[in-house]
Amino acid sequence: MAKIVECVPNFSEGCNQEIIDAITAEVKKVEGVTLLNVQSDASHNRTVVTFIGEPSAVKQAAFASCAKATELIDMEKHHGEHPRIGATDVIPFIPVSEVTIEECIELANELGKEIAEKLNVPVYMYEAAAKKPERIKLPDVRKGQYEGLKAEIGKPERQPDYGPAHMHPTAGATVVGARQFLIAYNINLSTSDVKIAKKIANTIREAKGGYKYCRAMGIMIEERNMAQVTINMVNYEGTPLHRVFETVKSEAARYGVNVIGSEIVGLMPMQALVDTAEFYLRLEDFDRKQVMEENI
């Protein structure tokens, strides 16, 4: 059973394939790291890279790709629809298996220091790794974007957490942090009345008095003529899948509506499966090591 961390750096280049390849090549070079996905968007002029592996290898790959982006991307010439402050815009670490959020915060701080010291890029810590409450949310850290931060970085309130209080001449600044794994989860209803999905979404979302780690909306899936509660589970350990599922089922019943299915969009950690089985089968003293595949 290995410690596994996920890292999802966002780079400010979504068009030049040579540069994108040079950055991802740095990730592929690192032993013990698996590159899961590379997603480039030309209008955003941005590439999101996803990789996983053992913590120190993941940190090494994060630094190497950031160093390459610092070398190849010139923020003075960058245009794109997506907000950004640097060549390597943001690097979150996410616990996947046998790793705590605290370990990811430490990893983020180590990387932040390394980027500041070796690349001379100012670094801001965000989310669970934030050093100030006003830097928890990424949009707050990124306020004014590259151009605005360049003008304001000398001000005390915009001082970086690591590195110089001035932008890197071409690479700008970088945000580094740690956050929980986000599970994109949809629950499908036996109704075409989107109002019911919206009402149910309101019962589970934090903003309306629902679950703390639940973001939800009611939407219409036109091709199935079906209303859906679409959910971001931003901390599946704090608010587990089964609790949200059961609440939606119970709230739907109040309108005479059934849950006809649910969908996990993209990836999720195995622990979420274990938690689900533990709840429904009322498992006593279950240990993940009892899963055969965990012993290899």
Added chain:
Amino acid sequence: MAKIVECVPNFSEGCNQEIIDAITAEVKKVEGVTLLNVQSDASHNRTVVTFIGEPSAVKQAAFASCAKATELIDMEKHHGEHPRIGATDVIPFIPVSEVTIEECIELANELGKEIAEKLNVPVYMYEAAAKKPERIKLPDVRKGQYEGLKAEIGKPERQPDYGPAHMHPTAGATVVGARQFLIAYNINLSTSDVKIAKKIANTIREAKGGYKYCRAMGIMIEERNMAQVTINMVNYEGTPLHRVFETVKSEAARYGVNVIGSEIVGLMPMQALVDTAEFYLRLEDFDRKQVMEENI
């Protein structure tokens, strides 16, 4: 996502640690194989070895350990309480991940042939790999044990499936086969009346009209003053955990009894967790590759 097979050979030596170590050393030598457990019983004079890995590596480890047992164990001198016909008494292959029972049957046949040809040991195929219906069950193949089979092996009905129609002078004969993974599963009841557990066990066991792949008994757990339905799930894909759990819950309700918990004893394949989550969360189009850990 790798193909994983489990192999659980039983060797007719449970006392001499040097011989046991020499046999397990053969397993450890093979790259890509993980030795999970070695369990020796002196009164049975028998050792059960459990290892997993990629199919061809597992077959290689099975052959190497069998060859070592053939070299070191003398059945002419063997005494023990457990029925046995050879130095390597039985070798089952069990699908764990991304492997079908058919692939395990093929693996068993390849190994059976190899043992017969290279070690000159007669081999009988059993369970899912049986070539005759009267050889499906292990006790039937092992009838008369080493001594009895030695006298009868010349008879047409006891002809081995591979190898010579006479015993190896010191290693006897071997049984090779393929079977499904067995999950040992207990369901705990909110009653100290064992009769209720026995009645519920009868509703789920195949022998009494219950589920095809379910062996069950009602027993008393004295230290918790609690009745329990103890179950062997002999094919968790044919009869899944959740179905048995839900049936026990429903049958218990008929006596005003609740299920207070359940226990997985020992190991189980990850697929059983996936199946459980799929059922209870009513997952649509879920793919195991969506589990992060499956991508490493």
